Amino acid sequence: xxxxxxxxxxxxxxxxxxxxxxxxxxxxxxxxxxxxxxxxxxxxxxxxxxxxxx
Amino acid sequence: xxxxxxxxxxxxxxxxxxxxxxxxxxxxxxxxxxxxxxxxxxxxxxxxxxxxxxxxxxxxxxxxxxxxxxxxxxxxxxxxxxxxxxxxxxxxxxxxxxxxxxxxxxxxxxxxxxxxxxxxxxxxxxxxxxxxxxxxxxxxxxxxxxxxxxxxxxxxxxxxxxxxxxxxxxxxxxxxxxxxxxxxxxxxxxxxxxxxxxxxx
Numbered sequence: 441x442x443x444x445x446x447x448x449x450x451x452x453x454x455x456x457x458x459x460x461x462x463x464x465x466x467x468x469x470x471x472x473x474x475x476x477x478x479x480x481x482x483x484x485x486x487x488x489x490x491x492x493x494x
Numbered sequence: 495x496x497x498x499x500x501x502x503x504x505x506x507x508x509x510x511x512x513x514x515x516x517x518x519x520x521x522x523x524x525x526x527x528x529x530x531x532x533x534x535x536x537x538x539x540x541x542x543x544x545x546x547x548x549x550x551x552x553x554x555x556x557x558x559x560x561x562x563x564x565x566x567x568x569x570x571x572x573x574x575x576x577x578x579x580x581x582x583x584x585x586x587x588x589x590x591x592x593x594x595x596x597x598x599x600x601x602x603x604x605x606x607x608x609x610x611x612x613x614x615x616x617x618x619x620x621x622x623x624x625x626x627x628x629x630x631x632x633x634x635x636x637x638x639x640x641x642x643x644x645x646x647x648x649x650x651x652x653x654x655x656x657x658x659x660x661x662x663x664x665x666x667x668x669x670x671x672x673x674x675x676x677x678x679x680x681x682x683x684x685x686x687x688x689x690x691x692x693x694x695x
Contacts, residue, residue: 466539469517469534471501472590473610476522476529476578 495630496677497610499557504585505533505547506559513565517542518590519610521624522578528622528656529578531560532571546574554616591663596629596650600626605629607663608647611680616635625684626651627663631673638670651687666691 497519502622505514514533522529530548534541551567552560562568596604609628614620627650629635635648651672652665674680 465539467543471517471519471534472520472592473497473521474532474575474590476520476575 495612495614497612500531500555500560504536504559505562506566507562507567509564509582511565512536513562514543514545514547514589515566516547519612520523520546520575520578521591526624526652528614528624530574530639532574542571544571545569546571548574548577549622550579552622555614555622556616564602564675566690589661591627594661596627597662597664598670599664600667602634602667602670603632604635604650604665604670605632605648610613611649612678613681613684624652626680635670635673647675649677649680649683651680651684653688653691 500516500519503516504512505516506512509660513536514649516531517534517535518532519528520530520532521527528549530546530551532546533543535543547560547562547568551562551569553563554561556641591610592606594607596607598604606629607627608630610624611626611628612622613625614622628647629650631648633647636646650665650669651674652669668690669687
């Protein structure tokens with residue numbers, strides 16, 4: 441391979457690594473809406489809608 | 495205000511120092527209110543911080559910044575998340591609500607959460623109330639709602655208290671009748687929905 445072929449390969453690798461780093465960093469900084477804990481309705485279980493039937 | 499509008503807002507002290515930016519909005523599932531924020535650094539290469547911000551330490555929340563008194567208002571992020579979970583059992587905490595399925599208490603799937611709508615009045619300095627979800631409407635909701643035929647994203651009002659797990663969020667089936675496609679008129683829909691719930695209990 442010619443010397444400039446290695447230069448192109450090196451540039452492609454550098455660009456790929458940079459793109460991967462940017463993607464990882466964007467994922468680390470991406471926000472969301474997180475829940476501190478379940479509410480009492482979760483702990484209480486399903487609502488009884490049977491009307492007292494067995 | 496949607497929580498997506500808060501993400502990435504700078505956290506600024508009253509002295510004018512830009513100390514962090516908002517990463518996640520943390521809300522307590524049992525109270526239906528915002529409990530605080532997790533934070534990320536301001537630099538392009540900086541990641542999540544080990545410090546968070548409790549809602550009680552927020553001086554003001556606006557469209558362009560979250561204001562705090564000074565950087566002493568920041569506390570360990572574990573403390574912020576644990577405080578939000580302190581009044582409940584703790585299982586399922588830390589889950590991201592975005593993408594969760596919305597189920598009614600009668601077992602109908604209304605869609606998937608795409609954003610959370612909050613309400614806060616800077617004048618009274620009270621809690622930051624979680625008043626609704628923006629959802630990607632399910633086919634069933636689109637079929638039953640006249641608004642759903644045109645809009646796939648609808649606003650769903652929430653009661654004063656919520657039930658949220660790491661996979662599903664639960665709403666009363668009567669909420670289906672108060673869906674809105676307009677954020678400007680959503681406050682009235684929330685009030686009407688909550689009034690109906692209180693009247694029915």
